[in-house]
Amino acid sequence: MNEIEPTERTRVRRVPQRAVYDRETIHRIFDEALIAHVAFSHDEQPFVLPMAFVRIDDAIYLHGSTRARMLEGICDGRPVCVTATLVDGLVLARSAFHHSMNYRSAAVIGTGTAVMERGRMLEVLEALSEKLTPGRWPEVRQPNEQEMKATRVVEIPIDEASAKVRTGPPADEKADMSFPVWAGTVPIALRYAKPVSDPNLSPSVALPDHVRQLSDRRGKNHD
Amino acid sequence: MNEIEPTERTRVRRVPQRAVYDRETIHRIFDEALIAHVAFSHDEQPFVLPMAFVRIDDAIYLHGSTRARMLEGICDGRPVCVTATLVDGLVLARSAFHHSMNYRSAAVIGTGTAVMERGRMLEVLEALSEKLTPGRWPEVRQPNEQEMKATRVVEIPIDEASAKVRTGPPADEKADMSFPVWAGTVPIALRYAKPVSDPNLSPSVALPDHVRQLSDRRGKNHD
Structure with a gap:
């Protein structure tokens, strides 16, 4: 198993049995998610925005307008966190306390850099398009020079990352097992x-x- | 229209025509979202986690274990951002550049406080349960003293908040309107x-x- 070594900052502390550091699992979550929530901080105040993204090899790629201040901040070395979450179902327990959700969530933290080379920028944009709508890229009008100049592509390496996954039925207390209410999961x-x-x-x-x-x-x- | 006054920190700068400050719209996005992405910072490094949540009146409520460090940090006054996003569809334009997504996203920033009063904690937990599975709360085994002691409920007022919404068809350039590729949206x-x-x-x-x-x-x- 190809694990990403957890650091002090990425080791999952709450419910550690749900933690996953396996690189393939982390990649798969990023690949299935349509959007990620991207955070940056300013004077300890975090801001979180939804963004389209794509994973290629061991990096996450964001893109947007060259005028987008968040992407500019990332390129200036501002630390970032990119989290993608798939909600897989409601977990309905017998006790209120043990209600939960089944989900898969992956997060990467670190800093990003701008992708400047035109050919590589196009590869990233194509990969993003093919992730969301496989087969569409060759059919659409390709980016022109002005559009490429207005676009910023940012790379964030998946060096410090972890995932948290919950699956399966509710985990009720033994004493509650005969409580007369339906228990199970509702997949989403x-x-x-x-x-x-x-x-x-x-x-x-x-x-x-x-x-x-x-x-x-x-x-x-x-x- | 009941607007939340945008501050320097919540005014939407990128594509401002998508900004919404109407309180009802913001509430509706929070009410429809099953989870939010919650961020806090440590030495300018942001961390983002998915969490269940519920809105009641003009506040967002999170809950979790009393041992969860993030909730503890929020109660200690650490600034937080809670963002909820609904992905409504893919926007497939004629040009690669104008591809987009239809979505509704609401974010609140600020600080939170612990809800300490037992009756109020129960009201919040019931509201969260009824949001996710209406009608279930009265049927399940209610929280006991030990479970209540292990649970932290945190309130974050919706004072500084904004939303960003995209709807409708692609916005292609005039010159691309006759480009021979299907364009439209795929609802999700x-x-x-x-x-x-x-x-x-x-x-x-x-x-x-x-x-x-x-x-x-x-x-x-x-x-």
């Missing part, structure tokens, strides 16, 4: 609904397979 | 799947309506 997942065409779309343009497949792909996991 | 929503009984559940206990209704309630919004 994201679902893509029917695509909605842009009102300005030319009627001659058909729905491509790469969009239709989004609903098909996710639908399977849900029942 | 959470879906509850079939409940899974605890393997130790007595066969005489039936699935209650409050659990069955979870899948029914959400299923409607998705197609």
